[in-house]
Amino acid sequence: MSNTDFRLTPQRKIILEELMETDTHLTAAEVYEIVRARLPRISLGTVYRNLETLSQLGMIQKLEVxxxxxxxxxxxxxxxxxxxLSCGRVDDAPIEPQTALEEAIEGLTDYEIIGHRLEFVGLCLKCGKKPGGEARTRA
Amino acid sequence: MSNTDFRLTPQRKIILEELMETDTHLTAAEVYEIVRARLPRISLGTVYRNLETLSQLGMIQKLEVxxxxxxxxxxxxxxxxxxxLSCGRVDDAPIEPQTALEEAIEGLTDYEIIGHRLEFVGLCLKCGKKPGGEARTRA
DNA sequence: TCAATATTAGTAATGATAATTATTATTGAA
DNA sequence: TTCAATAATAATTATCATTACTAATATTGA
Structure with missing residues (x-):
């Protein structure tokens, strides 16, 4: 039996392609909408399942923002x-990984530190302009 | 009309007390369980509503971990x-706020930066020991 | 004392995600 | 090639966290 029985189905291929082509970071629902333009019969469950599978295989990354x-x-x-904070949009932060942070807490907690996540919050270009554009998304 | 019509009900008082007394950081369901020992007839909805109200008033903090x-x-x-990463437990990280981080990206993005969140991940004392204790919680 | 308002318990509704299931597609060995 | 084994799908249902709704209760201040 081959344990390499991952099949690059049309659904997976297109999900991957669309994820690669976007500079922002999409939710499952957004991926579903975009992919549907090319594969109208795809189901939302398939999108969820494959996003999970692909991130499990390390081909994409599931973000915990x-x-x-x-x-x-x-x-x-x-x-x-x-x-x-207004529209929920997520972009890359142009700042290098801060390895010093993990060194800083090393030994100061009971935890075995494995990694860290850093997320900046603010207002994107579009939402920063218009004065009524705040507090749209919850938390 | 007084706009200070916040009432410190028994429910709210006890929720606050229990939150103050824990060193870790509880989920709504955990708060519900703990408070129920003192107020058996409280409802989960009341816990959620008051956690929201109290954090809105700045008396507690809702975490986005x-x-x-x-x-x-x-x-x-x-x-x-x-x-x-194993049991989901959340503790304070013994490290000072890194204001330098926000200065570092200032001007490098289209965003108006308002703040940042830093979260370390790893294994707590209990979960780090036992070899089967990993990957319990999803993400 | 009483009407206005706040809060509650209980329940139903929502939204995101995961599991189930029956069907279709793909593979690799005979 | 053909066919049984396996993988993946579309569609549906279930689950989990959270929020909204509602009718009843409690509190306040005139």
Missing amino acids: GGTQKRFDGKTNIHYHVRC | GGTQKRFDGKTNIHYHVRC
């Missing part, structure tokens, strides 16, 4: 994010 | 957290 929905990232290297 | 559930903190000052 604030807000109520998970977001997915075509880039798998370690990097940080900026999130808009 | 990873995992599927929000957590609540009796301390309202700015500080960081460590989260156990």
